Amino acid sequence: MEEQNKYLDLLYKQYKNKENIISEIINLKAIQNLPKGTEHFVSDLHGEFNAFQHLLRNGSGNVKEKINDVFNNELTDKEKQILASLIYYPEQKLKHIEKLIDTNWYRQTIDQLIRLIKFSASKYTRSKLRKSLPKRFSYIIEELLYQVKTNTDKKEYYNQIISDVLTLKQGNALIIDLCYTIQRLVIDHLHVVGDIYDRGPEPDKIIDALIDYHSVDIQWGNHDIIWIGAAAGSPLCMMNIIRISARYNNLDIIEDTYGINLRPLLTYAEKYYLDNEAFRPKPTPETYSSKEELLETTKMHQAAAILQFKLEEQLVQRRPEFDMDHRKLLSHTNFDQLTVSIKGKEHPLTNTCFMTVNPDKPSVLTPEEEEIIERLMQNFIHSEKLKRHTDFLVKKGNMYLVYNDNLLIHGCVPLNKDGSLKEFKLTDGSYKGKELLDFFETSLRKAYTCPETYDDFNTDLLWYLWSGENSSLFGKKEMTTFERYFIEDKSTHIEEKNAYYTLRENEETISFILSEFGLYKDDSHLINGHTPVKEIKGETPIKAGGKMLVIDGGFSKPYQKTTGIAGYTLLYNSYGMQLVAHKPFSSVEEVILQNDDIVSIKRIVDRPVERKYVRDTTIGSSLQGQINDLTKLLNYLPY
Known part of the structure; x- marks a missing residue:
């Protein structure tokens, strides 16, 4: 009672008098009876700022x-x-x-x-x-x-x-x-259901636009987590960022945008590496590079990959609880025969670049490599602009969001083949379902507060979120990066998806997952990104009888040949939900000159029997809490 009285006293100081309290109650009740505002859902933007800003406009x-x-x-x-x-x-x-x-x-x-x-x-x-x-x-x-x-x-x-x-x-x-x-x-209100970073050239501009946006939340994607991981002091996440940026010929985002000097890595790469077809950057129409620049990027790409593989093996060794021994592929490589043993089978290696690997101790870094990684890591940690962007991601982001009776998750809720929740077993216990995602989020926030500590459990878990079997953001058994670089046999490139991606077609499965997060209403939905919907092959983004919606349609240009479109977005107003498919965005000039647009098809997903009002929303529940508090305060006053 004493605490309640203190709380009510604080409320009274805010509202000053009885008339103000009555006015605020009337105001809040009136707001509850307004139609629900329009929510806008986007996902998997992957640095494609021009297309994204057009969606906002x-x-x-x-x-x-x-x-x-x-x-x-x-x-x-x-x-x-x-x-x-x-x-x-x-x-x-x-x-x-x-x-x-x-x-x-x-x-x-x-x-x-x-x-x-x-x-x-x-x-x-x-x-x-x-x-x-x-x-x-x-x-x-x-x-x-x-x-x-x-x-x-x-x-x-x-x-x-x-x-x-x-x-x-x-x-x-x-x-x-x-x-x-x-x-x-x-x-x-805008929801960004993950993956702002990587592939495209301007994720920083997307972040800046989101910082200025009037109302937004973010559900972290696996590509966002890896950038947060680098800012949190993970050398392994950092090397992965550099590798991906080199692969997509986008090192400018690191050097020019975030002011991180890659010269130490370039000097090292030019010392040890040669041209290598498998590591040439993917060509992009937006970026012109001279032969000399392409060769430099190719060499840095190799250096970053090998350093990543070394650091990954070190992490696997110190974290046996992650159960990732099968990813120690440098240790399973015969450097004389240039073969690697995977699941008991020997595979020949091509396009190799193991010049800096000690066959006897393949995961050990040379003193030169240790110095380079330390210098790069300090540059990442102390990049003012990167910290401002990742601070925003951490402040506005979550592993998942329950909002207006919908569940927003970038990747998946890991499941067993029988549809039960998959457990992530650690030495101090095991986690599954909602508890697992809460555990991941708590660990991420702890890691982010201590960027100078690089080999603690929480920082290592950021890498697990990128590539671990039980990661809700990855959703596959293993990430076959090594195989795709060095092995021609494409059967080794396959990344087996979690059972979730098959079972999410079933309405019962989605209802089960929604109930795990406290959602039992018939009009609740699970909204995903992460996996491009191949509409060109007849795949539909509407699954499980309409309870599951997948809104990654391929904003990333490399995906558009396989998806057939350039992304899905979702609108949810007081009358229901509409799924919107988009044509590839050409340019601002074409919109102005031709009055063209990128919206191609709108599909009605859900039309509720009754129109939705603010009182039916997450914000409405919050307003009702305020009304209840003010009503108590009104009754508490002596006059």
Whole structure:
């Protein structure tokens, strides 16, 4: 009772008097009866910033849908497309049409944008709308928003506002702010279901955009974890980042973006390594590299791979509880015969680069290698920009999220073949299901707080999350990186998926998993990323009778030949869920010149019997808690 009274006293200090408390209760109850805001789900962005920023600007087609709702019979299809492209890229579009616009165009366009804002903000409070408005024109926009068409008394007042805006040459600035306000209002909350990093060239720009976004959460993907691991002081995660960046000809992200000097590694690589076909970087249309640069990257790629394999073996040796002895492939290699023993079978090795490996002690680093790794590690740990980005990922991220009766997980919940929860057995106990994911998250947060400690259990577990059999982010028996580099027999490249990826087609399995996380409603869903949906081969992203949704459709360009599309996103508004398939994004210029878009197909996933309101959401539950507390405070007051 004493603690409760202290809590109520604190509440009273915040609200000052009885009238304020009553007003807040009325306000919160009113908010609960507003329609649920639109959630936007994206996944597996893999550094493709241009495509991602277009999704943010068009709300996965939500902007165009609002335009159709407001101007269905008023504008032609072409006029709607032109208006949409203006809203997506107002600065560029205005510059493109500057010779075609006049006073009438400004008045008409400002009116259209104001009408769109009013329509898009219809489910928000005035307070929330006010906070969404740009500061420089907030007064003007508010006045225009609340004009009443039938009120002739103030007609000249509104006309004068627009006239003064144009006379003072602020028409473009006002239109730009109105367009960005529409972008802000059509999406209430953004979910990023993992894998911002690797493959594509600009994950840093994606992170910067998310930092500035009004409302966002992140479910960590395996590629995000490896960057968090490097910032947390794991040399093994760091070398894996360098290897992947070299493989996709994207070392600029490390050197130029994060200011990490790779010169020590290059000097070392040029000393020991030669050209090697298997390690040449994958060509990309966005990046031009000279022959000299490609050769340097090829050599660094080899150096990073061998250092990674050495460090991995060291980790496997000190962590027998991870049960990864089968991944000590350097130790299973015959360096004279150039063969490796895998599961009792000898395989010839090709494209080898074992110049720095001691056959008698293959996992041992040379003093030169130890010095290079230490210098690189310090650069990663002390990169200000990388720390700012990984701080944001850790602050906004989780292993999973239960939100509005849906479960968001990047990878999987590890299962046995019979559908039971798979156990991860350690010396201090075993973990499975929700408890396993909670354990992983706790360990990650502990590791991140101690970046100078590199071989402790929690830091090593970050690598396990990347490649371990029981990792919810990896979801496979083993990662066959060594085999794909050095063995031609493709049967050794196969990475056997966890039973989850077969069983997730079954509605009973998904319902079982949802119940493990406390979700029992018929309209609950499990939302995944991680595995590209090969629509070109007839695979569907809607599984388990609609209870499972997979929204990795291949934003990463290397995947698009096998997926046939360029990604899925998901929209969830008060009327239900829509799955959106996207065409490959070409360029901002094409959107502006051709009024093109990347939304191709929308599929209705779920239409609830009753419309959803704020009171039915996670935020609604939080508001109800506040209402309960304020009601107690009101009853607690002596007058």
